[in-house]
Amino acid sequence: MFPLPKRGVAALSSLLILTGCSLPRIITLKDPLTVEEHLRLGAIYESRRELDLALKEYHRAFRKDPRDPRVMFSMGNVYLAKDQPEKARTYYKRAIDLNPSWPPPYNNLALVLIKEERLKEAEIYAKKALELNPENPAPYLDTLGVVYMKRGEYEKAERYFLKALERAGKEGREEIERHLRESRDAQR
Amino acid sequence: MVRRKVSRWVLIYLTLSIFVTSAIPARSLAYTIPTIAGLEEGAYNRQKDMAIIQKELESKIISQRLKDLGLTPQEIKERLSRLSDAEIHAIASQIEALKAGGDGTGLLVAMLLILVIVLLILQITGRRIVIQ
Numbered sequence: 001m002f003p004l005p006k007r008g009v010a011a012l013s014s015l016l017i018l019t020g021c022s023l024p025r026i027i028t029l030k031d032p033l034t035v036e037e038h039l040r041l042g043a044i045y046e047s048r049r050e051l052d053l054a055l056k057e058y059h060r061a062f063r064k065d066p067r068d069p070r071v072m073f074s075m076g077n078v079y080l081a082k083d084q085p086e087k088a089r090t091y092y093k094r095a096i097d098l099n100p101s102w103p104p105p106y107n108n109l110a111l112v113l114i115k116e117e118r119l120k121e122a123e124i125y126a127k128k129a130l131e132l133n134p135e136n137p138a139p140y141l142d143t144l145g146v147v148y149m150k151r152g153e154y155e156k157a158e159r160y161f162l163k164a165l166e167r168a169g170k171e172g173r174e175e176i177e178r179h180l181r182e183s184r185d186a187q188r
Numbered sequence: 189m190v191r192r193k194v195s196r197w198v199l200i201y202l203t204l205s206i207f208v209t210s211a212i213p214a215r216s217l218a219y220t221i222p223t224i225a226g227l228e229e230g231a232y233n234r235q236k237d238m239a240i241i242q243k244e245l246e247s248k249i250i251s252q253r254l255k256d257l258g259l260t261p262q263e264i265k266e267r268l269s270r271l272s273d274a275e276i277h278a279i280a281s282q283i284e285a286l287k288a289g290g291d292g293t294g295l296l297v298a299m300l301l302i303l304v305i306v307l308l309i310l311q312i313t314g315r316r317i318v319i320q
Contacts, residue, residue, distance in 0.1 A: 032252035033245060041245045043223040044238045053281050054223075074223045081220075104221045111220055139221055171225065 035061045039070055051078050069098035073105045085112045103129040103140070110143050114150060123147045138168035142176045149179065154187040243273055246280035253283055 033041070042057030055078050061071045076091035089112045095105035106129035113122035126147060130140035145160035161180040168176055247268055254264045271279070310316070 027256050027258075029256050030252055032248050037245055037248075039223070039227055040241060043227060044242045046223050047238065050281075056281075070227055074227075077220065077223045104225075107221050 031060060031064070033060070035065045035068055035071070038064070039074055042074055046074070046078060046081070049081075051082055054078050067098055069095040069102055069105070072098060073102075073108070076105065076108060080108065080112060085115050088112050101132055103132040106132070107140055107143055110147070114143070114146055117150075119147050119151055136167075138164045138172060138176070141167065142172065142179060145176075145179055145183070149183045149186065154183050157183045158187075239273070243276060246276045249280050249283055250276065 038057045038061035042054040042061065045051070045054035045057060055075065058071055058074045058078065061068065062075075065071065072091045072095035076088045076095060079085075079088035079091060089109060092105040092109035092112065095102070096109070106125045110122040110125040110129070113119070113125065123144065126140050126143040130137055130144070133140070141160050141164035145157045145164060148154075148157035148160060158180065161176055161183060164176045165173065165180070250268065251264050254267065255261075259267070268276070
């Protein structure tokens with residue numbers, strides 16, 4: 001084989017390196033957002049029904065803190081919106097395991113169970129949410145109302161909807177009123 | 189005659205469908221506690237606030253990626269200022285694609301270069317590689 005002159009090889013390689021043969025760089029990609037910021041951005045996407053984008057943000061938040069119950073709750077909400085109750089249920093349960101004294105995952109888990117017609121369990125979870133946050137009971141009273149309406153206990157359901165309306169703020173009011181109408185219509 | 193018969197059937201069909209759909213109770217589900225409300229009650233409800241926060245966070249993501257790719261703060265500022273809100277949103281949602289040589293070519297070139305350099309070093313130091 002034709003032997004390469006040593007000096008020539010050294011010179012050629014130096015020349016290549018020095019004259020614009022741009023070497024590939026290794027880039028370290030940094031995530032500039034905190035867990036809170038990922039959750040907030042995800043929640044904004046979610047409220048605009050950009051569910052896959054929301055899920056991506058929640059996954060990024062998960063990479064930063066896999067033990068944050070808010071991440072699990074948020075993922076559960078996306079799967080509930082995507083009509084994948086099994087996955088939603090799993091994430092809500094994980095959120096509850098991570099923080100058993102935080103009521104929102106109990107309520108939304110109750111909603112999944114209502115969807116699956118598992119009304120007894122739904123009642124237990126909704127009651128637990130109510131017990132944990134008696135200061136802001138409207139959503140939980142409404143959930144309980146829906147459980148009773150589904151069971152055909154219309155009078156009890158109406159009582160819960162009326163209680164929920166008494167305590168509800170602006171948000172959710174319309175929904176509770178709709179449930180109350182539904183319950184009254186079904187009773188007739 | 190035929191026309192009258194058809195209209196009668198259409199009328200029967202419509203009456204029946206109205207009756208059936210009204211008899212089925214509406215699908216009812218209690219209201220989900222939205223993620224935003226679950227995270228911070230009462231916060232970020234207004235659409236305007238959400239748009240501002242969204243833009244702010246998405247700009248932060250893009251800025252960091254451009255910084256990682258080696259752009260100066262001035263260049264980043266210039267590029268961002270030229271983008272509309274919709275463009276910022278589009279880029280931020282496709283941020284994984286915003287890479288220098290992100291299709292794997294860069295890695296291949298790097299590996300080939302390392303191989304060439306190793307061979308050159310062996311050549312210079314007088315060693316030989318024999319493949320039998």
